[in-house]
Amino acid sequence: MLCMRHTPPIIQFNKILDSFAKMKHYSTAVSLSHRLELKGIQPDLFTLNILINCFCHMGQINFGFSLLTKILKMGYHPDTVTLTTLINGLCLKGQVKKALYFHDKLLAQGFQLDQVGYGTLINGVCKIGDTRGAIKLVRKIDGRLTKPNVEMYNTIIDALCKYQLVSEAYGLFSEMTAKGISADVVTYTTLIYGFCIASGRLKDAQEAFQDLLTKGYHLDVYKYNVMINGHCKQGLLEEALTMLSKMEENGCGSIDHAVKNGRQWLRP
Template sequence: MWLSRSVRVSLLPSIAKFPPFLPIHNSLFCSHSHPQTSLHDEAVSQFNRLLHQRHVPPIFEFGKILGFLVRVKRYPTAISLIQQMELKGIHNNFVNLSLLINCFCHLNQLPFAFSVFVKILKRGYHPNAITLNTLMRGLCDNGEVKEALNFHDKVVALGFRLNQFTYGILINGLSKIGETEAAIELLRKIQGPSTRPNMFLISAIIIIMVQYHKNLVSGMDKKYWFIPSYSDEDISQRYKLYKVTPKHTEQLKSIYKIFDDQDVGVWNT
């Protein structure tokens, strides 16, 4: 699905502060602090063979190598190779550009990540939830949680579809900066089958609020992973053993209520 020009234009002003994508020279990213593995060297060699063939191979052949490098966290190398493709006049597709965004986010190079996002929009590609989640996670990891929330509001208003991982990222980001109540409020607002509250989302809050989360789940049924219903007295008695403050107790009760309302249960295999 291609983005209409009006949608592309409406997104661009919100990220206009980021500079245009600039070629990144190899010297900026080639690190000698770790020895290159044989698999890494072979991947680079194979990439160079593809790059210098007389007839340019299909773009997905490059993508397979780039995907491998990203999986093994060789982000600087992947960026350098994508730069070489651009210099050779090979236009990267949506998949490769999304990999490039992932690399920049992991290296805390958010201006470059959003510059690539601008390039994706200008080429008319329709960003998916994975790409949008990567950008939001990059913002949250960099302490820019409010910017991540603003970006979320913008893409939702434009009709982009997000998923449970999106809200897990945002809730975790809010919790890390101490905005637990805002995280719970966001959790309450989640609607729809693709964003229904589940253990992935709730754990983002519980892990931050309760240092003793392992103790919390140890008493659950071994065959099922679920949040049971507790009375106010049950919750107070259960958590005072783990030195949870009254404020945390109230927040946890709120979480349990969301579980009860949604009838959430996850099979533990």
């Protein structure tokens, strides 16, 4: 394409650059972009967003921010893809505090993140174990142009359960539903795990499990196994056997070797 008499517009090359990026051939995409500029083919915002993504995944976050400067100098307006990609790049490098600082600076300059951008930032904050910071952030964005969604809450609830802060996780769940945000299958599955494995609150797990049934969600092997393990941990072997029978009746096979072969040990 570069050798054609009439060089195609940048939009055609963007398709190639995007394909390279999706295949994780980041350095190839960057190299091609350099060749394009040498041929006098100027990038557009889509091109620069692709390159920012490439640099972020290559761990070269500074080059990503240099392209943000280039976007502004060329008269483009950074969009939510630009900003979210840079935030994700900082989080990938473990520079979550810098990502939060960048977020605050964006807001001060009148930029706005969308739900994907905030979800990315919340995920980064949770990964460093700052669940309090994540909760503050999701509450902070409530009331702005962007509204919290169930995915943001799920990320924090999952982190809280992993740190065995199950009461806090359930409190956040209650706060979410009070705001009219409906829990999904991920929310309930995470809570069931937290109640059964992290805190031994089997009654709460049973209620969450029943909610899944009532709402018509598909109950897979994982959910049954968590409940079976929860009953076993409480010494409720007959109830565990009943749960195992229900799982088999619903056409689920167990991936848990201990559960699959446990019947012979649980039978009197």
